[in-house]
Amino acid sequence: EPEVTQTPSHQVTQMGQEVILRCVPISNHLYFYWYRQILGQKVEFLVSFYNNEISEKSEIFDDQFSVERPDGSNFTLKIRSTKLEDSAMYFCASSHRGLGQPQHFGDGTRLSIL
Amino acid sequence: AQKITQTQPGMFVQEKEAVTLDCTYDTSDQSYGLFWYKQPSSGEMIFLIYQGSYDQQNATEGRYSLNFQKARKSANLVISASQLGDSTLYFCAMLDSNYQLIWGAGTKLIIKP
Numbered sequence: 001e002p003e004v005t006q007t008p009s010h011q012v013t014q015m016g017q018e019v020i021l022r023c024v025p026i027s028n029h030l031y032f033y034w035y036r037q038i039l040g041q042k043v044e045f046l047v048s049f050y051n052n053e054i055s056e057k058s059e060i061f062d063d064q065f066s067v068e069r070p071d072g073s074n075f076t077l078k079i080r081s082t083k084l085e086d087s088a089m090y091f092c093a094s095s096h097r098g099l100g101q102p103q104h105f106g107d108g109t110r111l112s113i114l
Numbered sequence: 115a116q117k118i119t120q121t122q123p124g125m126f127v128q129e130k131e132a133v134t135l136d137c138t139y140d141t142s143d144q145s146y147g148l149f150w151y152k153q154p155s156s157g158e159m160i161f162l163i164y165q166g167s168y169d170q171q172n173a174t175e176g177r178y179s180l181n182f183q184k185a186r187k188s189a190n191l192v193i194s195a196s197q198l199g200d201s202t203l204y205f206c207a208m209l210d211s212n213y214q215l216i217w218g219a220g221t222k223l224i225i226k227p
Binding site: 058108 | 147149151156157158159160161164205207209212214215216217218219220
């Protein structure tokens, strides 16, 4: 069964550095998402992406964050100048359509900022 | 504001009993979707079941069923014949009209042998 893949599974980075989290969504899916889950807290929506542009973004998704679909298969989340509070599990998800379709999640990237 | 409430932070259930995990939602959207996911200790999110706001029948997927009561804005997950492997964290989520998934705080389910 096709699945969403995320790399790396764990990223450790010094505060202030840039990180790029990578995702390969399911190939025929059209909608892509990033979520994060700070340890012990609920999952939070960051951004949705459709037709090569951001559809929606939350208050969390400020100028520090950016997303890109560089080559038609990868979907990346870049975090510039990381802060300690960026430490979280980051999930990529994709769906075939928007409303009415389950979003299939990757296994997540655990980001640890030192 | 859109909101998902899971009132049970933790639940203990005897193996083979049915389990109901509560979920209530708040939305002014007419069209929305409700999902349940589980999250094992390894961290990934696993899709369990989906209910659309206009679906007439309650969704079922194997041992999972969704008790959808639209007037009460509840979408409880029912797991029949619980198994030890069902012990994990369960999340209710709502897809709003902006295609964002809004999440509940989760319910940790522990199945006792």
